[in-house]
């Protein structure tokens with residue numbers, strides 16, 4: 001019986017970057033297939049990406065959130081203003097003047 005073609009089976013592609021990975025041992029190969037593990041550089045990138053993303057996303061998200069809240073606030077006061085006032089500002093103009101303290 002012919003030997004199983006193990007030499008051709010110890011390569012697998014990294015599921016993330018599609019780089020061909022070579023395994024010197026069958027058990028390491030089998031474990032990597034079982035875990036669907038990525039290559040070393042992808043594993044490293046993943047961790048780095050996660051940390052950087054967390055740091056970068058923290059502030060802009062908060063700012064965006066605040067901006068939405070303040071816009072909702074302006075929208076309410078704009079509606080009230082427009083009901084009471086005979087001035088005809090559009091919303092952007094109203095927010096601009098409000099921020100400048102002109103209203």
Ligand SMILES: [Zn+2]
Pocket residue numbers: 014015016017018019038039040041042043
């Ligand atoms: Zn990879």
